[in-house]
Amino acid sequence: MAQVRLAGLGKTYEGAHANTIDGLDLEVADGEFLVLVGPSGCGKSTTLRMIAGLEEPTAGEIWIGPRRVDGLEPRERDIAMVFQNYALYPHMTVAQNMSFGLRLAKVPKAEIRRRVEAAAETLGLSGYLNRHPKALSGGQRQRVAMGRAIVREPGVFLFDEPLSNLDAQLRGQMRTEIRRLHDQLSATTVYVTHDQVEAMTLADRVVVLKDGKIEQQGSPQELYDRPATRFVAGFLGSPQMNILAGRVTQGMLDLGAESRFALGAERAAPLEGRRVDVGIRPEAFRLAAPETALIHARAEMVELLGATSLVHFTHAGLPCTALLEPTEAPRPGQEVHLGLRPDRISLFDADSGRAV
Amino acid sequence: MTALRKPLALTLVLLLILACFFAPFLWVVSNSFKPQLGIFADVTPISWRTFLPLEPVLENYRTLFERTNILRALLNTAIVSAGQVALTLVLCAMAAYALTRIRFRGAKAVFVVILLTFLLPVEAMLVPLFQVVSGLGLNNTLLGVMIPWIASPFGLFLLKQAFEELPRDLEDAARIDGAGHVRIFVSVILPNVKVPLLTLGLVTFLFSWNSFLWPLVIAQSPDIQLIQVAIAQQGSPTQLPNWGETFAGATVATLPLILLFLLLQKYFTQGMAMSGIKG
Ligand SMILES: Nc1ncnc2c1ncn2[C@@H]1O[C@H](COP(=O)(O)OP(=O)(O)O)[C@@H](O)[C@H]1O
Ligand SMILES: [Mg+2]
Numbered sequence: 001m002a003q004v005r006l007a008g009l010g011k012t013y014e015g016a017h018a019n020t021i022d023g024l025d026l027e028v029a030d031g032e033f034l035v036l037v038g039p040s041g042c043g044k045s046t047t048l049r050m051i052a053g054l055e056e057p058t059a060g061e062i063w064i065g066p067r068r069v070d071g072l073e074p075r076e077r078d079i080a081m082v083f084q085n086y087a088l089y090p091h092m093t094v095a096q097n098m099s100f101g102l103r104l105a106k107v108p109k110a111e112i113r114r115r116v117e118a119a120a121e122t123l124g125l126s127g128y129l130n131r132h133p134k135a136l137s138g139g140q141r142q143r144v145a146m147g148r149a150i151v152r153e154p155g156v157f158l159f160d161e162p163l164s165n166l167d168a169q170l171r172g173q174m175r176t177e178i179r180r181l182h183d184q185l186s187a188t189t190v191y192v193t194h195d196q197v198e199a200m201t202l203a204d205r206v207v208v209l210k211d212g213k214i215e216q217q218g219s220p221q222e223l224y225d226r227p228a229t230r231f232v233a234g235f236l237g238s239p240q241m242n243i244l245a246g247r248v249t250q251g252m253l254d255l256g257a258e259s260r261f262a263l264g265a266e267r268a269a270p271l272e273g274r275r276v277d278v279g280i281r282p283e284a285f286r287l288a289a290p291e292t293a294l295i296h297a298r299a300e301m302v303e304l305l306g307a308t309s310l311v312h313f314t315h316a317g318l319p320c321t322a323l324l325e326p327t328e329a330p331r332p333g334q335e336v337h338l339g340l341r342p343d344r345i346s347l348f349d350a351d352s353g354r355a356v
Numbered sequence: 357m358t359a360l361r362k363p364l365a366l367t368l369v370l371l372l373i374l375a376c377f378f379a380p381f382l383w384v385v386s387n388s389f390k391p392q393l394g395i396f397a398d399v400t401p402i403s404w405r406t407f408l409p410l411e412p413v414l415e416n417y418r419t420l421f422e423r424t425n426i427l428r429a430l431l432n433t434a435i436v437s438a439g440q441v442a443l444t445l446v447l448c449a450m451a452a453y454a455l456t457r458i459r460f461r462g463a464k465a466v467f468v469v470i471l472l473t474f475l476l477p478v479e480a481m482l483v484p485l486f487q488v489v490s491g492l493g494l495n496n497t498l499l500g501v502m503i504p505w506i507a508s509p510f511g512l513f514l515l516k517q518a519f520e521e522l523p524r525d526l527e528d529a530a531r532i533d534g535a536g537h538v539r540i541f542v543s544v545i546l547p548n549v550k551v552p553l554l555t556l557g558l559v560t561f562l563f564s565w566n567s568f569l570w571p572l573v574i575a576q577s578p579d580i581q582l583i584q585v586a587i588a589q590q591g592s593p594t595q596l597p598n599w600g601e602t603f604a605g606a607t608v609a610t611l612p613l614i615l616l617f618l619l620l621q622k623y624f625t626q627g628m629a630m631s632g633i634k635g
Contacts, residue, residue: 104534
């Protein structure tokens with residue numbers, strides 16, 4: 001049983017003029033895979049390091065399981081952490097790297113051996129136990145770092161951007177492996193990344209962090225379908241959600257450049273006369289006949305990706321991308337006529353950026 | 357043609373530089389095998405006779421070992437040098453750890469003040485040092501010879517650079533693994549700064565082995581005389597210096613250093629290149 005609870009957690013670095021983390025409240029259920037995601041510098045590492053005990057919070061409480069742990073040493077917190085650049089001890093072999101913590105904790109030799117061998121087996125490192133880190137590839141090093149965490153059999157796993165030093169192919173592979181490992185060990189996991197693909201694919205629950213505050217949290221699909229703010233909408237999804245400027249007049253949403261469509265009375269009434277930002281996912285566009293189409297544009301660039309194609313165009317001065325079937329894709333310079341599904345668009349207040 | 361000529365020119369320049377550095381040593385060694393008269397006769401004009409003993413004699417060495425207690429001086433120097441190396445390494449490594457790995461108020465100021473002491477010439481500190489060391493009752497002891505130098509600003513600087521280059525994550529990982537400061541220092545930091553440690557050890561050894569002025573001041577008694585002092589003082593003040601014997605002493609004193617360098621030169625040059633400083 002190791003749920004994690006952060007209550008009013010705050011961190012102000014010495015000499016910094018603003019709070020890096022500001023009143024963070026968060027609960028991670030036992031066995032849950034929680035991904036903290038956000039742009040670089042938003043305080044993800046700081047949060048994780050406070051949970052680990054590498055950084056002291058300046059406000060609030062941290063609970064792991066039934067115990068309040070802020071103020072305790074990292075080793076007393078029942079956690080293990082995997083670092084971005086692996087942080088393997090260069091002078092130790094793979095086996096020594098993995099067993100260092102157990103040896104310090106005076107775990108019996110036979111038990112250490114059993115755990116190291118089991119972890120190596122799980123991670124496909126059995127043949128490498130006597131090698132030094134410098135004789136390993138990036139992916140293998142990352143596995144050793146994970147092995148070092150696994151052998152400690154912690155209640156909570158902490159990951160700080162563990163895949164960002166790997167190339168794209170290996171990243172995809174390790175992503176699958178981390179998720180498989182989690183399903184196997186079902187240990188509580190807090191995973192930090194700035195990569196929205198990792199967040200979407202790994203998480204039971206995603207927490208989007210911005211400027212040290214929680215912007216939104218929920219399942220990956222919830223966040224993707226119903227972003228609470230323009231920031232979340234832009235952050236999750238690739239290619240990014242398109243944001244067009246609109247205005248609601250007489251129940252119609254006017255997107256400029258002669259594009260307007262009925263919004264539905266229920267949705268339009270409270271917004272009557274207001275300016276809104278209109279978020280349209282690239283896949284919400286559909287090819288349409290010229291007379292029924294909502295948007296008429298000239299394809300500026302077309303990327304054929306095999307399974308899909310991306311059509312870039314400009315609408316009312318704003319850049320836009322539509323995701324279409326490759327067979328539907330126009331040639332660059334051609335006219336393209338698009339419709340869209342009204343239920344797949346998000347509206348945000350033009351000033352506050354909050355969903356309306 | 358030019359491709360060939362360039363390395364040739366370079367080689368010649370290097371040989372010339374080598375000759376400039378090497379000639380004095382050769383001269384010392386060669387003169388240690390000449391009788392006193394021969395030394396002066398061969399000085400000018402400079403020819404190959406200056407650098408080669410045509411009729412080598414061992415007399416200088418015989419008198420050196422018979423008349424002076426050079427073995428005792430060598431042993432003393434070895435003890436002082438080894439002790440100074442050990443104490444310098446321990447002290448500087450611990451200070452470097454504290455200054456790079458433990459956050460405390462005023463760390464920068466402490467470092468700057470330590471570096472400032474580096475700027476004082478040894479001569480300027482001689483009298484106050486003598487007072488302090490005598491005050492400690494370490495006058496005429498081997499410990500007294502080494503103690504002023506073990507807190508070496510140069511050593512601290514060299515090791516601090518090396519410590520700073522180690523990723524901080526290493527230490528964080530060790531803390532998560534349950535290591536405290538002592539364990540991190542011994543089991544994680546030190547094994548990864550072996551080359552800088554070796555460099556500092558070697559530079560310290562050299563400095564200690566060749567030191568003259570301070571040992572001359574603090575260790576007057578013949579029992580604890582160090583090698584450089586012994587060589588300089590072997591003649592009595594009323595006699596003309598016996599140059600052959602002096603050169604024999606210098607040769608004997610240099611041999612251990614040459615051996616040490618040949619053994620460790622790989623690490624030494626690595627360390628110097630890494631720190632970007634010349635000792
Ligand atoms: N040790 C530190 N001292 C002062 N400021 C720091 C320190 N570590 C991080 N910060 C600042 O805190 C903010 C958040 O950093 P971090 O948690 O590393 O962000 P992230 O991991 O989300 O990229 C950044 O603005 C960073 O400059
Ligand atoms: Mg970070």
